[in-house]
Amino acid sequence: MHDPRIDQLANVLLDHSCKLQKGEKVLIEAIDxxxxNLVCSLIEGAAKRGALPVVTWKNLNVQRSxxxxxxxxxxxxxxxxxxARMEDMDAYIGIRGSANSSQHAxxxxxxxDLYQEHWWHPVHSGVRVPKTKWVVLxxxxxxFxxxxxxxxxxxxxxxxxVCTADYAAMAEAQKPLVKRMEAADQVRIVGPGTELEFSIKGIPVIPCNGDRNIPDGEVFTAPVRDSINGKISFNTESRYQGTVFSDICFEFKDGKIVKATANETEKLNAILDSDEGARYCGEWSLGTNNHVKHPMLDTLFDEKIGGSFHLTPGxxxxxxxxxxxxxxxxxLVLIQREDYGGGEIYFDGELLRKDGYFVPDDLQGLNIGL
Structure with missing residues (x-):
């Protein structure tokens, strides 16, 4: 029996995320x-909208080889x-499953590194992200x-x-946070094993409400590259390139990670030594999806957790x-709700969030459901 929720999700991806129009070419990439069913629903939905679907079906065992x-x-x-194919596309939908999430461990x-440098970076960072209407899930x-x-x-x-949430309502609730982040200079974060300061002055602020990730719910910017100083201890496990990392701790000096430890310290530092930019951070984001409360070793979900933030080497x-x-x-995600140890975030000395809850009156809409 066909699950109607699949068609509902396909409609979100085609209409809300990609805003797919007649005559546009969309690459649907399915992995493992x-x-x-979802791929078929997307093909049929794209065709009904007068778009041109192209499909790639990949397998993690084949990729491992x-x-x-x-x-x-x-x-x-x-x-x-x-x-070459990506450059010919107007939109991209990436659907990733897995029988074994540690297949590449x-x-x-x-x-x-060869894959990241010569395949992933040119195709996805170079073309897909800046030049297509893309969404991944x-x-x-x-x-899972x-x-x-x-x-x-x-x-x-x-x-x-979670994936078919009311993204219009989410977008409205995020607006006051966007204004505060755009006006902020100094950010201070404190919590167990964490005392970190950096600037976000002059960096654009981007609200995320279903356009690029499903599920969604975050507002991101980036630290001024050389402004991060202090220490951060992440309390959420992260699977990266097939390895599960836990107890990740960074020490920063003038933006650079000068010390990094974890359960897999050697592997962690090998990743951070991939290139010069890997020891600096390219994103900082506040999670705003209160339907997602606990980590599940999947970045697309974990980075949206209500009461969390993530900081991104690279x-x-x-x-x-x-x-x-x-x-x-x-x-990399740090949850600051009280059940995860608590913590505080300050903008220019003003308390913005405590133990996962936003404090200012104009941000109370972001606490609903937390």
Missing amino acids: LPEP LYMTATEESMKLAAKFEQ DVPQKQM RYPTDS AQSAKMSTPAFEDFFFK NAYDIADNSNESRIHWD
Whole structure:
């Protein structure tokens, strides 16, 4: 039996996220999906709107073999064709599932670096992000439900509820926060193992409410590149390139990560040594989706958690550019609700958020449901 929630999600992706128009070309890229229902719904929906759908179906086992055997020449060859196709697209929808989210855990870092530098960065950072109307999302699989510590039926109910949220209402609630961030200079963050200061003065502020990520719910900017000083201890696990990192702690001096430790300290530092920009941060963002309360080892969900923020070693987005360039972009999440240890955020000395709750009167709409 066809699940009507899939069609509802497809409509959100086509109309709200991509705003797909007649005659536009859309690339639908599916990675490790257990079945094609959402892809079929997107194809049919795009065609009904007079658009031109193109589909790629990928598999993590196949990608692992490509990465394990990669050479600079093979990665450049793959990127050549993928980049040419992406440049011909008006929109991109990336749907990522996984039977095993750790499939790439044993791929050597030098091999992943070849992929990041010669394939991912030219295709996605170079073309997809700045030049298409794009949106990415995960797909509700058994392994995803397991990471969320939920049964599959319960997780599917949660997934579709969160992913088809009222994004218009979310956009309205974010407006006062955008104004405050645009006016702010100095940010101070305190919490267990965390005492961090930086400036966001002059960096554009971007509200996110369903245009680029599903689910969504964040307002982001970037720190002035050399302004971060202090220490931060993240309390949320992060899966990156197939490895689960926990207890990540950074010490900053003039914007640079000068010390980094974790459960996998050697791997962590290998990633941060990918290039010069990897030890500087390209994004700082406040999570505003109060339907998402707990981490599930998936960045697209975890970075939106109500009462959280994320800080990102690596590349800055063009729309909120602090001039940092890197082939990595790694969103690391710190939840500041009381049940996760609490914490405070100050803008120019004024208390903005305490224990996950926004304090000023004009931001109370962002506390609903927390």
